[in-house]
Amino acid sequence: MSPEFPQPPRRRNREAMEAKEVLDELKTLFVTRLRFEPRRVADVGLDTPLPKGVEGSIGLDSLDFIELGLAIEERFGVVVDESQDLREHFASLGSLARFIAERARPA
Numbered sequence: 358m359s360p361e362f363p364q365p366p367r368r369r370n371r372e373a374m375e376a377k378e379v380l381d382e383l384k385t386l387f388v389t390r391l392r393f394e395p396r397r398v399a400d401v402g403l404d405t406p407l408p409k410g411v412e413g414s415i416g417l418d419s420l421d422f423i424e425l426g427l428a429i430e431e432r433f434g435v436v437v438d439e440s441q442d443l444r445e446h447f448a449s450l451g452s453l454a455r456f457i458a459e460r461a462r463p464a
Contacts, residue, residue, distance in 0.1 A: 376403065379454040379461075382432060390428040391421055403451030415450070422447060435460040 380403060387393040398415065406414035407422075417425065426437035435457050437443065446456040 375458040376451065376454040379433075379457045380450055383450060383454065383457075386425065386428045386432060387415070390424055391417075401450060403449065403454060405450045407447055407449060407453065429457060433457050433461045 384398045384401065387398045388395050393415075401415055406412075407417045408414055409416045409418045423439075426439065429435050429437055446452050
């Protein structure tokens, strides 16, 4: 008999994997929809800030955020309601990836 080892919680691993998958899709959207140079997004990670003016950020301005919101709705089926305060969700690639992963899951 083989010894039993505790399994890590599946949900946490699944969320992390989904966030990584969403990150890859977001990088593609930055290139295809926002017309960023591929090298500009090649090395960004989940901790990379999004807003322009934040040190180390990818440098999105207000028009980029609007276009990104539309692209997210089209690609992931996640409605981005601009009437809500979305700053915490759009603060970094990681927070945005989690926002999308949580809402894109089947019910």
